[in-house]
Amino acid sequence: MSLQNAWYTKQKWVWILAPFTLLFWCISSLRRASFKLGFKRIKRSRLPVIIVGNISVGGNGKTPVTLALVEYLQSQGHTPAVLSRGYGGSQTTFPHLLTPRCKPSVVGDEPALMAKRLNCPIVIDPKRARGSEYIEQHTKASVIICDDGLQHYALARSIELCVLDKRGIGNGYLLPMGPLREGAWRLNSVDACILNANEEENALVNKLSSVRSPLFTMALKATSWVNVASNERRSLQDFSLEGKNVAALAGIGDPKRFFSTLHNIGIMPSKEISLPDHHHFQASDVPSGYTVLMTEKDAIKCANIAHSDCWYLQVNAVLPETFYAFLQTKLAQETYK
Numbered sequence: 001m002s003l004q005n006a007w008y009t010k011q012k013w014v015w016i017l018a019p020f021t022l023l024f025w026c027i028s029s030l031r032r033a034s035f036k037l038g039f040k041r042i043k044r045s046r047l048p049v050i051i052v053g054n055i056s057v058g059g060n061g062k063t064p065v066t067l068a069l070v071e072y073l074q075s076q077g078h079t080p081a082v083l084s085r086g087y088g089g090s091q092t093t094f095p096h097l098l099t100p101r102c103k104p105s106v107v108g109d110e111p112a113l114m115a116k117r118l119n120c121p122i123v124i125d126p127k128r129a130r131g132s133e134y135i136e137q138h139t140k141a142s143v144i145i146c147d148d149g150l151q152h153y154a155l156a157r158s159i160e161l162c163v164l165d166k167r168g169i170g171n172g173y174l175l176p177m178g179p180l181r182e183g184a185w186r187l188n189s190v191d192a193c194i195l196n197a198n199e200e201e202n203a204l205v206n207k208l209s210s211v212r213s214p215l216f217t218m219a220l221k222a223t224s225w226v227n228v229a230s231n232e233r234r235s236l237q238d239f240s241l242e243g244k245n246v247a248a249l250a251g252i253g254d255p256k257r258f259f260s261t262l263h264n265i266g267i268m269p270s271k272e273i274s275l276p277d278h279h280h281f282q283a284s285d286v287p288s289g290y291t292v293l294m295t296e297k298d299a300i301k302c303a304n305i306a307h308s309d310c311w312y313l314q315v316n317a318v319l320p321e322t323f324y325a326f327l328q329t330k331l332a333q334e335t336y337k
Contacts, residue, residue, distance in 0.1 A: 043129035053150025059253030086124030251279030
């Protein structure tokens with residue numbers, strides 16, 4: 001059984017990792033204290049900063065939330081810019097402003113996806129404070145959305161949003177015994193938790209009933225199928241798989257989430273391929289002789305190796321109006337943490 005599976009099935013053997021978890025707790029606690037006590041500098045941007053992060057490792061829906069926030073803020077007359085670490089990319093010069101032609105192998109898969117989907121500045125920099133200064137000085141942004149970075153305390157923030165999926169906090173332990181970067185206590189200090197739970201939302205809400213921060217549920221709505229090689233777009237109704245061998249692959253934090261989405265829209269692939277989050281795809285990963293279905297995040301990395309019958313499912317995060325009202329109120333206050 002893999003370590004990640006052990007986190008979410010509450011296997012007791014993870015206790016052999018307790019000394020390493022204790023070390024992680026000591027280091028992370030000292031780091032937080034150094035910012036709180038002023039030993040390390042915190043950069044306060046002149047722009048409001050919205051953090052879209054999590055307390056666990058692995059993907060759980062931060063990117064769809066970021067996409068939805070950008071589109072909503074633009075509709076309200078704001079000019080957002082996105083700041084990301086660029087995890088998984090080979091870029092070495094920072095800050096780096098993306099274009100839609102940037103390769104995911106260079107800038108990271110999530111930033112490359114956002115650069116393709118969004119009409120706003122996307123900047124990557126592992127030092128978020130430096131990246132925020134670049135956005136202030138070189139763009140016309142009125143608000144910064146930080147994709148991930150909840151634990152990057154060098155950058156002050158106006159709003160903290162913590163995204164969780166149906167896995168919740170797993171066994172509740174810090175790394176490496178469990179999936180958590182910070183303890184579950186952190187959920188009480190963020191401004192809001194966004195639950196990417198879809199049909200499991202009620203069970204997850206019950207598990208998090210003791211959390212004092214506001215809870216908002218999010219659904220991922222499938223909108224269309226897009227051909228990876230040609231960018232041909234088909235509606236869900238016009239996309240036919242009759243008589244075809246279908247393979248689904250996913251290299252995201254929780255591949256089962258993608259497979260469940262397919263099942264929910266009536267697609268039962270004959271082959272389901274789970275790959276690690278941020279997987280670097282090779283041609284051998286894409287099965288031939290099948291209609292291959294994948295996530296948009298994976299499609300960004302498969303553009304040059306996909307055959308003509310590879311498709312990705314475009315999804316949008318649907319958040320309640322109460323969340324956006326909450327967001328507007330918080331933005332109006334513009335107080336820093």
